[in-house]
Amino acid sequence: NRCRFYKQRYPNPNELVVVRKLTVEQNSVIKVLLCEYGALESMLPFAATGLTCGRHETIEGQLATLGNQFVVQVTRIDQATGFLDLDRKSVSDEQSAATLAKYQKNQLVVSFVLSILKKLEPLQIEEVYEQFIWTLNNPYDDFIAMTESEEKMSAYIDSKQITDEQKHDIKQIINTRFKQNPCHIYVLCKAVSSYSVLGVEVIKKAAKATLELFDMEVGQDEKPLQIVIESAPNYKLEMVTKNKKEGKAKMQQYYDFFKAEITKMGGQCHSEQ
Template sequence: MSDFNCRMYEKKYPEENELVMVTVTSVGEMGVYVSLLEYNNIEGMILLSEISRRRIRSLTKLVRVGRQEVVVVVRVDKEKGYIDLSKRRVTPEEITKCEERYNKSKAVHSIIRHLATRLTMDEKVIKPKQLYKQFGWALYTKYQHAYDAFRLSISEPAVFEGFDISPDQLKVLMEIISHKLKPQPMKIRADLEMTCFDYEGIDAIKAAVLASQNHAIQFAQKNAEGQIDDKSFGVVTVTLIAPPLYVMVGTFDDKEKGLAMLSKCVEILGEELEKRKGRLTVKIPARAVGASDDQELDDLMEQLERENELVDGDNSDEDEDEN
């Protein structure tokens, strides 16, 4: 399938200051070697000084082989093929922005590759790069992103008029787009801190969480009964990370409606907790999260679990000494 690999964009190399999605391939003495997923997996390097703003105590905790990272391009030497990257200069907002763009580009790339495969079965070998040259890269120019053109074509097939695409190719392309571009659920998350030092502390927090979730459940019931028409709704859950840290998460088809729903649930949670002499602090408001956020959350939970195990082990040793 190497013939079906190619870059996602017309330019061969990224530009300086451009955000790119990479996969970590190895860790060396000079830095971390990565492959640029949007540029046909060409190699780049994150120098050790560009990995973190803080002092690096354990490199393996910051980067892992096989993990995807959002980095920014610091320098490109097109003659030698060197690409220097930085992880420490990327802000959380830029990570979200890059992940959204990459997910759209990945969807486009999947459609182009699938189209090339389908056409190759009936005609001579058609490579994805040929289809990008025909119309893919031109769609990026006209619509800012080819994904937006593909989505628009579901309701307005005239999107492809004027582009170098044959009727047979267009027929197959529309079949693939209709199949692949179903609404993709989006995860919305808020990071919270909940405390209640009253006698019913734990029960108060549970009751407040239940009240906030009931708001989402009632919305779902009204939707199911036809009282409202909103298919973007998703289930809302609250998970304990480590007292007093919690996360509220919901999955929605519509980003804006998801943000509104989760924000309302957080508001209700705060009101209900205050009634029970508790306190809610919103550490990070509701926002769309991606794979890197989930990975960071999993890493945090693993770290806290290990720390708890160490504490439990220390207590056990102390008990044995006392005996």
């Protein structure tokens, strides 16, 4: 399905884009489709591919080494005519791999847009993109980031001017397509209380204060923090979350708080990892 990933109709000069090979013309020019720009087609001279043909080789045979999709750079664009100059020779292997990875990730969002299109009739595809994707600051990255938090995504869908039934259906589609597996995050630490007879009480008070803080902030996608005695004075702070990045940041916050509470009461706490 040919659909445009971005609000702009044409790529910018020097932009790296993914193209799909369509045909090889008689004058050694390859007809390609710009995969992220809908039905936009262009021509890529074989000389601009960086490939060479030996005496017994064909252009088609050499192009087969690239696969059906590969990355090129837009060197010039005439927006009045839609004519593009493309070049592959200047694209490094690292740039190619990063662009293809980004394209594959963005396709998840494109697939989502296509799947909700029927739910939002009579809206056209560009109207759906405009309402759900293009209005974001960094459309694809921001949308994918929101799918990692059921709470944030639910609030985002609820903000749209659509029916409650449509909101429910779209949330179900998101939960299916962008399902996040629970992530177990933990910190092992060693906590001692300067060999005081109140050592156990110090640990209990620090743990109680940390758990109370966490209970006030626990998110919809998380299971409460637990502080477990492995074998005194070794402890484990652990939690389960669907958002690994946010979960690690939160775990660091709670470990720092736990450590500060112990230090405040004359104890010491050291992370084991």
